[in-house]
Amino acid sequence: MWPVTTNLRIAIVGGGPGGLTLARLLHLNGLECTVFERDSNQLERPQGGTLDLHEGSGLLALEQAVLIPEFEAIARYDDQGSRVLSKDGRLLFEDAPESGDRPEVDRTALRAMLLAALPDGAVRWGCTLREVLAQNDGTWALSLNHGTEGPFDLVVGADGTWSRIRPLLSPYKPQYSGLTFIEFGIDDVDRSHPAISKLIGRGKMGVEGDGKAIIAQRNGNAHVRGYAIFRVPADWISKRFDLNSPASMRESLKREFDGFAKTFIDLFDASNEHFAARPIHALPVGHCWTNRRGLTLLGDAAHVMSPFGGDGVNNAMFDAAELARLLTERQDWTDAVNEFETMMFARVIDSADGAAEAAATLLSHVGQALTVEMHRAHAAST
Known part of the structure; x- marks a missing residue:
């Protein structure tokens, strides 16, 4: 058995919500770590759209991180x-925003909130990982x-x-799901x-038909982030759209959604100059690996x-919350990592399976009916 390490040296590669939550929780529990992030600063690139945090997972992690007031x-x-x-613009389903439990x-x-909760110097900006190097003593270098x-x-x-x-x-690579989103704002x-x-309301709006869909979601500061969704080969977007020409993108999207009510076409006319293709990838449901000392993923x-x-x-x-908890509670940190991985592999299967099922049925001939059914089931459970 490897000896217990009292002064554990931890590197976190990636400064997204997961990595920063882990860093916050480790620091709260007296375990030092360094986050290595490739961005040169926190505002270098857009971080994406709005997120909904759930009770028992994202919100629980923030509670353990003592960040609920800031949140x-x-x-x-x-x-x-x-x-x-x-x-054709008919309302099929609508729920009340004030009844939700997913802010x-x-x-x-x-x-920004997570970064502000970390000590100065905890995040090293402008650090692009090239290789992880195994050392003779069982440690790792970046x-x-x-x-x-x-x-x-x-x-x-x-x-x-x-x-x-x-x-x-793991030898597995994320596989293209068959879905590509074109993002606009x-x-x-x-x-x-x-x-x-008014069309979008207080939250998000979705419409599906003819093998394509639009989702538009309200963000902060009166901004809307929209996605035109297609089930297409991976190279279809590059052959059909000019992402470098906003005017061309608007016209191309309007052509693709010809036959949809004008109220949806108006979304493209109102869009700003920024368009991006987002092909959707996923790892296999049940993805796992054999524990290897000194390395893990989240x-x-x-x-x-x-x-x-x-x-x-x-x-x-x-x-992040579970890994930090186990590293704090277990005497041997290698046992903590092994236990974390075993629990994580089992825990995410249901959500991965549901996400895969949704991706497989979206834009099918029963896709919109399944979407309405899903919303009704969630509304009934809250």
């Missing part, structure tokens, strides 16, 4: 509504763009879908586009799945 200051409890419409928060605001850091007893891969740590543990929606504001690095269900960030933050 309450940035949470949007009144933006939890959902509306489902037919392609929304912008990714950028959540990241080869980064600026040089080598280490040694570390434990390296945690919180580095997302295309993790550089995962290949040291609408600014100042309440003042500049009141009809669109969040999307361990179990990336489609976004349907909103469990991704919640799983990542709860992963």
Whole structure:
């Protein structure tokens, strides 16, 4: 058995919600760690759209991190509504936003809150991982763009879908789901586009038909983030759209959704200059690996799945909470990591299975009926 390490040296690769939650919880419990993040600063690139945090996972992690008051200051409890419409504009389902238990928060605001809760110097910015190097004494070093850091007893891969740590543990790569989202944004929606504001309501709006869909979701600061969704080959978008020309993108999207009610076409006319293709990838349901001393994964690095269900960030933050708890409670940290992985593998199967099922049935001939059924079931359970 490896000896108990009293001064555990921990590196976290990736400064997203999972990695930062882990860093916060470790520091609270007296375990020092360093987060290595490739961004040069916290505002270098957009962090994505709004997130809904769930009781028992994301919110529980924040409770354990003693950050609920800070979260309450940035949470949007009144933006939890959902509306489902037919392609001709008929309302098929709507729930009341004030009844929800999954408060929304912008990714950028959540990241800023977590960063503010860490000690100075806990995050090393501008650090791109090139390679993880095994050392003769069983520790690990990180080869980064600026040089080598280490040694570390434990390296945690919180580095997302295309993790550089995962290949040291698992041969599996995320597979394309067959779905690609084209992301667009609408600014100042309440003042500049009141009809669109009413269409989306306090939360999100979805419409599906003819083998394609649109989801538009309210973010903070009167911003709407929208997604045009297609079930297509992986290279279809690059052959059909010019992502470098906003004007061309608007016209192309309007053509693709010809036959949908004008109220949906108006979303594209109102969009700003930023468009991006988001192909959806996932690891196999039940993805796991054999424990390897000094390495582990959490969040999307361990179990990336489609976004349907909103469990991704919640799983990542709860992963962080469980790993921090076990590292604190167990005498031997290697046992703690092994126990964490075993529990995580079992815990995420249901959400991964549900996300895979949703991705498989979206845009099918019964896709919209299943979406309405899912919303009704969730509304009945809250």
